[in-house]
Amino acid sequence: xxxxxxxxxxxxGKQPKLTFKLDLQAYTLIIALVLIAVIFSIFTGxxxxxxxxISNLFTQMSVIAVLAIGMTLIIVxxxxxxxxxxxxxxxxxxxxxxxxxxxxxxxxxxxxTVIAGALLGLWQGWWIAYRAVPAFIVTLGxxxxxxxxxxxxSKGQTVAPMNExxxxxxxxxxxxxxxxxxxxxxxxxxxYGTYRNRFKRxxxxxxxxxxxxxxxxxxxxxxxxxxxxxxxxxxxxxPVPIFIVIVLAAIFIFISNKTAFGRYVYAIGGNQEAAAxxxxxxxxxxxxxxxxxxxxxxxxxxxxxxxxNAATVSAGDMYELxxxxxxxxxxxxxxxxxxxxxGALIGALIMASIDNGMSxxxxxxxxxxxxxxxxxxxAVWVDISSKK
Amino acid sequence: xxxxxxxxxxxxxxxxxxxxxxTFSVRKGEIHALCGENGAGKSTLMKILSGVxxxxxxxxQIYINGKEAEFKSIKESQEAGVxxxxxxxxxxxxxxxxxxxxxxxxLMRQKIVNWNKIxxxxxxxxxxxxxxxxxxxxxxxxxxxxxQLVEIAKALTKKTxxxxxxxxxxxxxxxxxxxxxxxxNDLRDQGVTCIYISHKxxxxxxxxxxxxxxxxxxxxxxxxIKDMTEQKIVxxxxxxxxxxxxxxxxxxxxxxxxxxxxxxxxxDESGKKLISDVSFRLRRGEILGFxxxxxxxxxxxxxxxxxxxxxxxxxxxxxxxxxxNITQPSNAIKHGxxxxxxxxxxxxxxxxxEITKNTTLAALNKVMKFKVIDAALEVKNATxxxxxxxxxxxxxETKVGQLSGGNQQKVVLSKWLMNNPKxxxxxxxxxxxxxxxxxxxxxxxxxxxKEGVGIVIISSELPEVxxxxxxxxxxxxxxxxxxxxxxxxxxxxxMTCATGGKQNEQSTSIG
Numbered sequence: 001x002x003x004x005x006x007x008x009x010x011x012x013g014k015q016p017k018l019t020f021k022l023d024l025q026a027y028t029l030i031i032a033l034v035l036i037a038v039i040f041s042i043f044t045g046x047x048x049x050x051x052x053x054i055s056n057l058f059t060q061m062s063v064i065a066v067l068a069i070g071m072t073l074i075i076v077x078x079x080x081x082x083x084x085x086x087x088x089x090x091x092x093x094x095x096x097x098x099x100x101x102x103x104x105x106x107x108x109x110x111x112x113t114v115i116a117g118a119l120l121g122l123w124q125g126w127w128i129a130y131r132a133v134p135a136f137i138v139t140l141g142x143x144x145x146x147x148x149x150x151x152x153x154s155k156g157q158t159v160a161p162m163n164e165x166x167x168x169x170x171x172x173x174x175x176x177x178x179x180x181x182x183x184x185x186x187x188x189x190x191x192y193g194t195y196r197n198r199f200k201r202x203x204x205x206x207x208x209x210x211x212x213x214x215x216x217x218x219x220x221x222x223x224x225x226x227x228x229x230x231x232x233x234x235x236x237x238x239p240v241p242i243f244i245v246i247v248l249a250a251i252f253i254f255i256s257n258k259t260a261f262g263r264y265v266y267a268i269g270g271n272q273e274a275a276a277x278x279x280x281x282x283x284x285x286x287x288x289x290x291x292x293x294x295x296x297x298x299x300x301x302x303x304x305x306x307x308x309n310a311a312t313v314s315a316g317d318m319y320e321l322x323x324x325x326x327x328x329x330x331x332x333x334x335x336x337x338x339x340x341x342x343g344a345l346i347g348a349l350i351m352a353s354i355d356n357g358m359s360x361x362x363x364x365x366x367x368x369x370x371x372x373x374x375x376x377x378x379a380v381w382v383d384i385s386s387k388k
Numbered sequence: 389x390x391x392x393x394x395x396x397x398x399x400x401x402x403x404x405x406x407x408x409x410x411t412f413s414v415r416k417g418e419i420h421a422l423c424g425e426n427g428a429g430k431s432t433l434m435k436i437l438s439g440v441x442x443x444x445x446x447x448x449q450i451y452i453n454g455k456e457a458e459f460k461s462i463k464e465s466q467e468a469g470v471x472x473x474x475x476x477x478x479x480x481x482x483x484x485x486x487x488x489x490x491x492x493x494x495l496m497r498q499k500i501v502n503w504n505k506i507x508x509x510x511x512x513x514x515x516x517x518x519x520x521x522x523x524x525x526x527x528x529x530x531x532x533x534x535x536q537l538v539e540i541a542k543a544l545t546k547k548t549x550x551x552x553x554x555x556x557x558x559x560x561x562x563x564x565x566x567x568x569x570x571x572x573n574d575l576r577d578q579g580v581t582c583i584y585i586s587h588k589x590x591x592x593x594x595x596x597x598x599x600x601x602x603x604x605x606x607x608x609x610x611x612x613i614k615d616m617t618e619q620k621i622v623x624x625x626x627x628x629x630x631x632x633x634x635x636x637x638x639x640x641x642x643x644x645x646x647x648x649x650x651x652x653x654x655x656d657e658s659g660k661k662l663i664s665d666v667s668f669r670l671r672r673g674e675i676l677g678f679x680x681x682x683x684x685x686x687x688x689x690x691x692x693x694x695x696x697x698x699x700x701x702x703x704x705x706x707x708x709x710x711x712x713n714i715t716q717p718s719n720a721i722k723h724g725x726x727x728x729x730x731x732x733x734x735x736x737x738x739x740x741x742e743i744t745k746n747t748t749l750a751a752l753n754k755v756m757k758f759k760v761i762d763a764a765l766e767v768k769n770a771t772x773x774x775x776x777x778x779x780x781x782x783x784x785e786t787k788v789g790q791l792s793g794g795n796q797q798k799v800v801l802s803k804w805l806m807n808n809p810k811x812x813x814x815x816x817x818x819x820x821x822x823x824x825x826x827x828x829x830x831x832x833x834x835x836x837x838k839e840g841v842g843i844v845i846i847s848s849e850l851p852e853v854x855x856x857x858x859x860x861x862x863x864x865x866x867x868x869x870x871x872x873x874x875x876x877x878x879x880x881x882x883m884t885c886a887t888g889g890k891q892n893e894q895s896t897s898i899g
Contacts, residue, residue, distance in 0.1 A: 271739065278803070
């Protein structure tokens with residue numbers, strides 16, 4: 001802070017250090033992921049990276065990934081939601097009861113479940129935003145209330161089986177051709193987006209990273225998109241659940257970066273008092289964060305019930321912790337104001353990989369808990385110490 | 389006879405040399421002021437002295453009473469008699485005064501704590517510094533001024549020989565400052581050596597014996613106070629001559645009122661009447677100063693007008709002649725009001741966010757197309773407004789938390805100017821900002837007044853209010869107690885009104 005600083009205009013190319021440093025943090029996650037993949041491949045004799053297993057892995061992580069998307073917003077806003085596991089269980093239960101006991105069609109079931117999720121989110125958000133009860137308490141209460149309601153309305157029974165169409169949601173695959181088409185479209189969007197971004201920044205006289213970094217990244221991402229599509233197509237195609245995750249992620253990345261709501265969530269989490277004096281309606285936005293989380297839990301519940309082809313009273317148990325862990329591993333700060341949805345998705349993938357890899361290795365289940373817990377601590381420690 | 393000598397101190401941070409061969413010598417029993425702009429290295433130097441930056445993390449030597457000291461921790465420096473009081477107070481608000489005083493004292497480290505002894509000792513310590521408060525009172529219930537004195541008392545519970553005060557009066561009112569100055573004079577008589585860091589040069593001239601001036605991490609000079617004037621110190625601090633501290637420029641004041649407040653009262657949620665029957669008006673292009681002691685209700689008046697406080701309002705508020713009902717900040721913003729708070733880190737900025745995003749926080753609708761934020765437009769607007777503020781930053785994607793106080797304040801101003809306000813309320817606009825940046829902010833205020841913005845400056849620094857305002861309103865205990873035109877205002881008149889004096893009624897009040 002001592003040296004005279006250059007003017008705010010920032011001549012291009014003056015600060016390559018800054019952008020590089022930021023990227024490094026994103027890369028640690030990817031490096032960790034690659035490391036995990038390599039270790040498990042070695043110990044499972046390549047089974048971990050087989051097409052079939054990658055397909056399974058993605059399908060397994062889908063519910064947590066959907067929850068992690070919403071949880072990122074919640075944590076960024078400076079709150080926490082401990083009820084999402086019970087919420088997923090309850091909403092999955094509602095879906096199953098409507099279909100199995102009352103004979104509803106798949107589409108009305110989906111609509112009603114998502115709306116029910118949003119309403120339960122509204123209930124919790126109202127307590128948190130308008131009655132100023134800490135989110136920790138409200139959602140801890142919700143965790144018990146929702147699980148209780150589930151046990152009550154399902155009379156403690158497993159509700160099954162679902163209709164064939166409902167089963168498809170969690171258990172089917174996109175046709176190969178469609179998979180490749182989507183891969184190509186997303187790569188094209190990636191290249192166009194990067195080009196447009198660079199062009200605009202150049203016009204505005206902003207710092208732009210060297211072309212090789214930007215386009216190198218694009219090539220790397222494109223390679224992974226193609227590789228993943230190829231691997232998945234070698235088995236049965238892109239699983240529908242992961243396709244849903246990608247679509248939701250795209251929507252919420254857009255919301256968080258490009259809409260007033262998204263910006264306000266980050267501002268509220270970063271400094272609530274400053275946000276309030278800037279004319280931001282804290283309560284209203286907080287309420288909507290929880291409504292969103294509820295709706296996403298509805299989608300999570302549908303995916304889970306569909307995959308299991310049943311709703312059980314213990315469905316979604318402990319999912320809240322996996323979702324929170326995914327966010328935190330992905331770099332979301334529990335202090336609020338900081339966090340990215342892509343990070344949370346990678347976090348979810350890391351958590352799922354550990355579960356999956358250890359299962360293939362036939363390691364007893366108790367080890368999975370221990371290892372996941374330790375990784376959570378380790379991830380936060382790395383995050384904190386890298387800031388020093 | 390030096391109580392403290394620091395020789396050839398050099399401290400480097402990655403990429404920055406914060407201190408460059410600094411020499412700093414303090415005679416025993418004197419009050420030695422340390423002056424310099426923000427970033428000149430004052431705090432770094434004091435952190436070295438107090439062991440925050442341990443020995444070996446810097447080069448150079450420290451001698452205390454002639455003996456070389458190598459502090460590896462804060463504890464070691466405390467044991468050697470160095471006590472430091474930071475700008476941000478380090479008291480536990482939920483604990484009693486006595487508990488705070490003896491928090492790390494031997495009296496607390498007994499197997500069974502003798503509370504009676506602690507309370508009686510605390511009472512004694514407080515009496516020694518002339519502070520008459522109950523040691524069982526919670527620190528959080530005291531005023532900031534009293535807390536500051538408790539902090540000093542705490543330092544004196546250990547055998548402190550060198551007391552360092554970092555901006556002790558930044559948050560104090562004039563009357564609390566008087567108490568503090570008296571106390572420090574007493575301590576000097578008792579032989580305590582004091583290092584006094586302050587931006588308020590008036591206090592430095594009144595209080596200190598000697599002054600050392602740092603600039604850009606180097607010692608510029610050490611002088612006896614009796615040879616110095618405010619102008620001389622400032623020119624050494626900034627390395628150039630500032631022709632005047634307050635660049636007031638006469639400007640045209642419009643006829644129409646941008647803001648008119650009539651018989652306005654405000655009662656907070658707990659039923660406490662903070663503002664009673666306040667009436668005033670602000671003209672287009674006018675700079676209206678609000679003076680008063682801390683707790684006079686100036687901030688509360690404007691925060692409540694801005695819709696930022698919950699409670700009951702009475703009376704009417706007219707903006708550009710039409711009555712407006714403002715219940716939350718977004719209403720106020722819509723009607724052209726802007727409020728720059730007294731605590732920019734708490735109420736003004738999202739420190740972890742980029743400059744660009746901070747500047748558009750209150751005006752996001754201006755950079756959106758079809759409800760979607762247009763990044764290019766956002767950057768364009770941010771660049772425009774920060775250029776006008778002469779903001780100095782590596783680039784607009786720098787996190788606001790990494791900027792200096794003056795530049796942070798410019799970001800807050802940028803945020804509000806993005807809305808082209810008609811009424812700009814500045815609450816302590818230059819608190820904790822160095823002289824150079826202050827001057828630039830005053831310039832900006834003048835500029836805005838010329839453009840026709842009605843400006844309110846709330847300030848606890850009398851010279852600032854008097855130096856910048858066209859008209860000054862004085863408040864005391866939630867009421868307006870005086871009003872003066874620029875030409876008629878004197879420190880004495882303002883202070884009389886601020887302390888609730890009644891003789892102002894026949895004076896220059898112009899209603």
